[in-house]
Amino acid sequence: MSNNSLVDATWALAHLDDGKVVFIEVDEDTQAYAENHIKNAIALNWKSDLQDPVRRDFVNKEQFSALLSAKGVSNDDTVILYGGNNNWFAAYAYWYFKLYGHGDVRLLDGGRKKWELDGRELVSEVPSRTVTNYVAKDQDLSIRAFRDDVLNAIGTKNLVDVRSPDEYSGRLLAPAHLPQEAARVGGHIPTAANIPWSKAANEDGSFKSIADLKALYEGSGVDLSKDTIAYCRIGERSAHSWFVLHELLGVKNVSNYDGSWTEYGSLVGVPVAVGDEPGEA
């Protein structure tokens, strides 16, 4: 599949040496990039580059501008994001680039996993790029939801929990590749529908067809004419679902709650639902 927000390997291969196209690998763990990566790709670290070092929040506009300037990215570059974990963190970075108003940003369909499984070339050479003067815009808060937005959405707007059914129900507190230990409670935000991010992706990490994606959401009982807030545990899987809804299906009234369950599940006094049903407002 390809559209203006998504490129496939054929497109990528034709643009690996294009000076106005910047491939950026986005992972939590820089070990993967350090070992090998797509030719001419640079790296962004989900946490150390994109999160404020002290507060739980993003780097601000000035910090983001400085980061991309130092990385050699210009405002008029086409940015192609890809990464591991089925593009979770690349989708998060995509949403982040959109938040700060980058003009032309796209995802590589399937990310690093599909590239590897298809046996495509990865290299270890790290490219050098000339420092630029990148200028980020103010955050587009129409695509970002905060705690109070979510509380006010219970019973009035769509809430979509994109975690696995076991996390939604409270049976697991984290994805199962992580130890199950956390101080916060398990469960979900009352009235939230559970539409796992994984239903939008093929085994190789690529997105399902537009027809399948439409059927997924239309069959879920969620009325997409209403405002929708997506969330997961820390906002990266819900960025993947936000990408599907906002960019691939063209549903514009969708935002991503990056505080997600790590914030909501630790709040004092808020309603929580457990089990497989959405629960009451």
Added chain:
Amino acid sequence: MSACGAVVGGVSLENVDLTSQSVIQGVVSQNNALASVGYVRLLDKSDEFVAEVPLSKQGEFRFFAAPGDWTVVTLTPGTTSRTPVTATLGKIVDLEIVVS
């Protein structure tokens, strides 16, 4: 805040209280050698995706599940395989998966 990302081979058991965990781990081999390029997915009893880790260079993977029945799916270039497994609290299930 810890991230959701999967580390290669799975999170280390160091400093993890195993009495509160239901661990599924193993090694994947292909063509009489350890499979160093590939991914392992954990599916729940309804075949829904729960987690995924890249294989380590030694073909290793590890999940922290809950007690119950699960399916381990391995993806290596050109192959896919499924292995049913039952996890138990406080126990480590070790799998040796051979794909061809």
